[in-house]
Amino acid sequence: GWMNALHASDRVRVARAWYSAVGKRSSCTLDCRVMDGSGTAHAVRLHGAPIWAETHTFTEYIGAFTALG
Secondary structure, eight states, X not given: OGGGGBXXXXXXXXXXXXHHHXXXXXXXXXXXXXXXXXXXXXXXXXXXXXXXXXXXXXXXXXXXXXXXX
């Protein structure tokens, strides 16, 4: 769902980078734009990181957007 908030021009680039990181179970940081409800674009930095269980088993990803500027 969160990819739907991305600016249309950023979706393919961000999706490729995100799914590449997920496939490698690595962290990623990307600059992109997200759209608010009024259609205004906001520059953000996306941070994504894998979460590992105590048994060193991959469990999920956590991500956050940080406003730029």
